Amino acid sequence: MVENDTLALKTNNVYVHYGSKMAINNVAVDFHKNQVTSLIGPSGCGKSTFLRCLNRMNDVIDICKVQGEFHLNGIDIYGPEIQVENLRKQVGMVFQKPNPFPKTIYENVAYGPKIHGIASTKTELDDIVKDTLNRAGLYSEVKDRLDDIATGLSGGQQQRLCIARAIAIKPEIILMDEPCSALDPIATAVIEELINELKENYTIVIVTHSMQQAARISDKTAYFHLGEMIEFGVTSNIFTNPKHEMTEAYISGRIG
Amino acid sequence: MTDLSKRLAAEKRFKYIAMFAMCLSLFFVVILMLKIFTTGSGAFIRTTIEASVYFDPNTIEVTNESSIKAIKKTSYVNLADQIVKDNHPNLNDEKFILVREMYTRKFDFQLRDYIANDPNIIGKTILMDITASSDLDQIVKGNYPRDVPEAQRKINDYQLSVLDSLDADGKISSTFNLWFFTNGDSRDPETAGILGALMGSFYALLICFSFAFPVGLLASIYLEEFVRPGKLTDFIEVNINNLAAVPSIVYGLLGLGMLIGVFGMPYQVPLVGGLVLGFMTLPTIIIASRASLRSVPPSIREAALAVGATKTQTVFHHVIPLSLPGSLTGTIIGMAQALGETAPLLMVGMVAFVMDIPGGALDPATGLPSQIYLWSESAERGFLEKTSAGIMLLLGFLITMNTIAVIIRRKLEVKW
Numbered sequence: 001m002v003e004n005d006t007l008a009l010k011t012n013n014v015y016v017h018y019g020s021k022m023a024i025n026n027v028a029v030d031f032h033k034n035q036v037t038s039l040i041g042p043s044g045c046g047k048s049t050f051l052r053c054l055n056r057m058n059d060v061i062d063i064c065k066v067q068g069e070f071h072l073n074g075i076d077i078y079g080p081e082i083q084v085e086n087l088r089k090q091v092g093m094v095f096q097k098p099n100p101f102p103k104t105i106y107e108n109v110a111y112g113p114k115i116h117g118i119a120s121t122k123t124e125l126d127d128i129v130k131d132t133l134n135r136a137g138l139y140s141e142v143k144d145r146l147d148d149i150a151t152g153l154s155g156g157q158q159q160r161l162c163i164a165r166a167i168a169i170k171p172e173i174i175l176m177d178e179p180c181s182a183l184d185p186i187a188t189a190v191i192e193e194l195i196n197e198l199k200e201n202y203t204i205v206i207v208t209h210s211m212q213q214a215a216r217i218s219d220k221t222a223y224f225h226l227g228e229m230i231e232f233g234v235t236s237n238i239f240t241n242p243k244h245e246m247t248e249a250y251i252s253g254r255i256g
Numbered sequence: 257m258t259d260l261s262k263r264l265a266a267e268k269r270f271k272y273i274a275m276f277a278m279c280l281s282l283f284f285v286v287i288l289m290l291k292i293f294t295t296g297s298g299a300f301i302r303t304t305i306e307a308s309v310y311f312d313p314n315t316i317e318v319t320n321e322s323s324i325k326a327i328k329k330t331s332y333v334n335l336a337d338q339i340v341k342d343n344h345p346n347l348n349d350e351k352f353i354l355v356r357e358m359y360t361r362k363f364d365f366q367l368r369d370y371i372a373n374d375p376n377i378i379g380k381t382i383l384m385d386i387t388a389s390s391d392l393d394q395i396v397k398g399n400y401p402r403d404v405p406e407a408q409r410k411i412n413d414y415q416l417s418v419l420d421s422l423d424a425d426g427k428i429s430s431t432f433n434l435w436f437f438t439n440g441d442s443r444d445p446e447t448a449g450i451l452g453a454l455m456g457s458f459y460a461l462l463i464c465f466s467f468a469f470p471v472g473l474l475a476s477i478y479l480e481e482f483v484r485p486g487k488l489t490d491f492i493e494v495n496i497n498n499l500a501a502v503p504s505i506v507y508g509l510l511g512l513g514m515l516i517g518v519f520g521m522p523y524q525v526p527l528v529g530g531l532v533l534g535f536m537t538l539p540t541i542i543i544a545s546r547a548s549l550r551s552v553p554p555s556i557r558e559a560a561l562a563v564g565a566t567k568t569q570t571v572f573h574h575v576i577p578l579s580l581p582g583s584l585t586g587t588i589i590g591m592a593q594a595l596g597e598t599a600p601l602l603m604v605g606m607v608a609f610v611m612d613i614p615g616g617a618l619d620p621a622t623g624l625p626s627q628i629y630l631w632s633e634s635a636e637r638g639f640l641e642k643t644s645a646g647i648m649l650l651l652g653f654l655i656t657m658n659t660i661a662v663i664i665r666r667k668l669e670v671k672w
Contacts, residue, residue, distance in 0.1 A: 057562065062484060085564045093562040099555035101574060111573070112563035162559070169563060 008033045008173055008203040009054065009091075014068030016049055016058070016227075023049045027068075027229045029222050031173070036195060036204045038214035038235070041224035042250065047207045050224070051175050054205065055091040056084050072173075089116055092166030096178040098158035100150035100165070105142050108150045108161055109133060112169035128168060136164035137194050156187025160194065167202065174198065176206040180213065192217050211251055215239050223247045292651075296644025302433040302446060303393040304385035305359065305422060307343040311335070311371065311378045327372045332364035339363075339386075344418070354415055360387040362447045385431065390445035390638035392419060396428060399637055436645060440611045441627065445638025448631070450646055452613045456526050456606060456621030457595060463530025463617055464537060464594055469587050471534075472541030473576075476583070479542070480549040481571050500539035507536040508603025516604065524605035527617040532600040537590035544586020548579040581668035588661040592654050598625040624650050 009031040016024035024046045031037050039047040049058065056077065058064040070077045077087050089112075100108050109129045112118075119125035129146070133139035138160045142153070150161055159179055166174055176195075180188040195204060195217050208214050214221050215235060222232040223244075231238060231247045242248040315335045337356065340363075341347065344355050360366070363386055370384070371377060391410040394400045396419075406413050422428050439449025483489055511532035515521045521528050552575050560570040601607055607626040614621035622630065628646040631639045 055562065057558065060557075060561065085566055088562055088564040095555060095558060095562075097555060099553070099559045101556065101559060102578065111560075111565075115563070115565055115569055115573075165559070165563060 006033045007031070008073070009205075010069070010071045011054075012069040014050065014053065014066070014070070016046070016053060016067075017065045018061075019063045023064075023227050024053075025227045027224075027227075029229065029232055031203055031205055032220070033172075033203050034199055034201070035219040036199055036206060036217055037220045037222065038218035039205065039207045039222050039224060040209075040211060040214050040250075041230075043209075044226075045224040046227040047222075047224045048177055051177055051205060051207050054173070054175055055088050055093055057093065059084060089169050090171050091173045091175060092169065092171035093175040094159070094162050094166050094177065094179045097182050098155055098162055100153070100158050100161050102149060102151050104147045105133075105150045105153070105161060106146040109164050109168045112165060116169055118169065132164045132168040135167060135198070136160045137190065137197075138164055154187070156183050156190055159183060159187070159191060163191075163194065163198075167198070171202065173203045173205065176204065178207050178209055181209060188213070211239070223250060225250070292644045292647050296641060296646075296648045298397050298399065299436055299641040299645030300433050301397070301430050302435070303388040303396045304429055304431055305388050306427040306429065307339060307384060307386050308381055309339050309367075309384040309386075310342060310381040311367075312338060313379050324372055324375075327375060328368060330368070332367040332371075335367055336363040339367075351414065354412065355418060358389055358392050358411075358415055358418065360389050360446050361444055362442070363387070365447075385429065387435075387446055388428075390636060393446055394637045395419065396430070399641075436642070440613045441609055441622070441630070442611060443609075445634075445636050445642060448639070448642055450624070450627065450642075450649060452610055453622045453624050453627030453646070454649070455614050456529070456610075456627075457623040457625075459526035459614060459617040459621065460530035460533055460601075460606070460623055461591055461595060463527055464533040465587070465591060467531055468534035468537045468541055468590070469583075472538050472587070473545055473583055475538075476542045476545035476549060477571060477576065480546050481575065482567070496539050496542050500543060503599070504536055504597045505599035505603060507532050508600035510535060511600060511604045522618065524608055524610075524620045525618050526606070526614065526621050526623075528604045529601050529606045529621075529623060530617065532604055533591075533594035533597060536597065536600060537587070537594050540590035540593070541583065541587050544590070545579065545583040548582020548586070549575060551582065552578045581664055584668075585661045585665045588657050588664070592657040592661075595623075595653060595657070596625055596650060598623075598629055601626045602629075624653070 007030055011030070012028045014024055014027040015022070027046075027050060029037070029039075029050075039051060041047050049064075052058045053066050053068075053070065054077075056066075058066055066078065072087070072090065076082070077091075101111065103111075106129055109132050110119075110125050113125060113128050119128055130139060130143075133142065138157060141157060142148075142161075150158065153161060159182075163174070163179075180191050183191065192213065195206070198204060206214075206218065218235045220233065221235045221238045223230045223238065223242075223246075225246055231242060231244045233243075238247065239251055242251060312335065315338050336359075337352075340356050340359060341352065344352075347355060366387065388396070391400070392415070395402065395411050395416075400410065402409075402416065411419070419428070435447060436449050438451055439447055440452030442448040479489060479492065511528055515528050515531055516523055556574050556578065557570050560574045561567075565573065598607075601623045606621060606623050607630060608620065608622065609630070610620050610622050612619070624646065628643055628650065631643040631646060
């Protein structure tokens with residue numbers, strides 16, 4: 001692994017509280033461009049909370065207080081001049097359960113470009129939708145039914161549509177919150193392959209419950225436990241030669 | 257093995273009690289419907305008497321211009337009297353009055369409309385079915401008994417003998433009473449119609465919808481999507497729920513005191529009636545809309561926010577379209593309830609005798625339920641029919657509106 005890749009997102013001294021309860025305790029992870037970083041750990045360890053800090057999705061939760069440094073290309077994303085809508089255009093997100101809008105497949109992909117004014121004409125928008133679906137590996141499957149309601153797709157297709165929706169606005173970073181947990185192994189394999197392809201153009205942060213998945217797709221892995229980051233490093237090192245005994249216990253299945 | 261017989265017996269008992277209760281309520285509904293239909297069906301039929309009508313130019317006294325306006329201004333009372341005399345020759349004054357009573361008092365209006373339709377008819381003679389008076393109508397329909405002493409009858413022996421001779425000549429017939437659907441209210445049952453009240457209710461509901469739906473929808477969106485839950489929202493929530501249970505007459509008082517008293521709005525008009533019905537419907541709409549907003553999964557909001565939509569875009573592009581069927585259903589059910597409310601209309605004066613069909617929300621009018629109430633107060637047997645027929649119409653509208661609500665819910669509901 002080349003260690004001098006450019007930094008996409010740098011976090012430091014991150015603390016998150018839900019009311020008086022601490023959810024994240026002094027976490028620092030650096031995300032490098034065109035790499036897949038996976039966040040693993042047992043349930044309730046704060047990995048999803050941490051992920052949702054990266055595009056400020058926690059803003060909608062009133063009792064959630066986020067502290068710490070988050071620098072996207074050197075700019076503080078919690079800074080006063082940051083508009084959260086623009087931040088989310090740069091940092092897209094895919095959720096645990098496929099959540100396409102109950103509209104047509106076309107509208108699902110076109111929505112982001114539309115509200116951000118990316119396409120000025122209908123043909124331009126058509127091209128973006130086609131191109132995006134192609135990159136999400138979905139175009140050949142849905143090209144004849146772009147005007148069908150998206151909720152009629154299979155779970156795996158729905159999730160790839162959600163990925164397409166996220167990349168349609170050309171973000172730099174894609175956050176994925178256990179994107180395969182609701183899918184069967186075959187659909188999961190397709191998504192994993194897609195993540196591998198997307199890596200060329202995007203920086204990907206993925207939360208996963210599956211250690212095998214983390215091992216298969218990620219370049220770096222961070223292990224979380226009870227709101228703290230226990231270990232962070234190159235994936236192959238984490239899985240073959242964990243430095244911390246808790247990491248070792250988790251990946252060998254003794255805790256989790 | 258435990259003995260299940262006791263539990264099974266209890267289950268059976270419960271089943272029979274439930275079935276009995278259901279049958280009982282069904283029985284009452286059937287009785288009610290039968291009663292309404294048997295009483296009300298007469299309102300759709302009217303008795304007519306055939307007579308030869310000579311449009312005597314000497315009696316009509318229309319000025320030479322003979323425009324429709326002049327025709328409408330002219331009185332045809334003399335012509336009507338003359339026609340009755342022509343068809344029943346050799347009557348003395350006393351008997352003429354009795355025979356004239358057998359025809360509707362509004363005969364002259366019937367003549368006026370006829371001439372207005374075709375002014376060239378003046379000077380010609382035609383055969384015409386003249387509407388009978390309500391008392392005669394009731395005798396013909398058999399609603400008034402004939403075999404009681406003359407003093408207890410509205411139609412005396414002489415009138416009965418005239419009726420029988422007319423009947424023998426085949427001049428008495430029954431026709432469909434279109435007037436019930438095209439006329440306003442009248443002092444005479446035979447010419448009284450529901451259209452005035454129908455239009456009054458229509459304008460009132462139009463006002464009710466255009467006031468309560470947007471306000472209710474926006475209030476629910478604000479409460480559900482934008483405001484932070486806290487003491488204030490709890491207080492508002494409790495109050496909205498309480499308002500939904502406030503008796504409708506209280507809203508009527510509010511309309512009387514505030515809209516009419518403070519804001520000086522006119523009495524007796526659908527605008528005020530509609531606003532009062534709107535106040536009444538508002539809590540229902542807010543509660544239904546909030547429930548349907550809450551049923552939109554949070555994942556949809558997250559999905560929209562995650563692609564960079566603002567809060568308002570998220571709500572208006574995604575949440576409202578998904579919750580609209582629920583809001584509309586609640587609105588229609590609330591409006592169906594409003595359509596049947598009498599008390600608020602009483603308080604704002606929409607219960608007066610109004611002959612003219614209202615042409616807008618600012619014309620004096622009654623509503624369907626208050627018209628039914630008015631008719632039910634009248635002593636004449638003819639209005640009893642109208643009362644039941646009015647109820648049939650009201651029930652018809654209620655069922656239609658509720659069916660529309662069900663269809664909307666079925667058709668537009670999003671499947672997850």
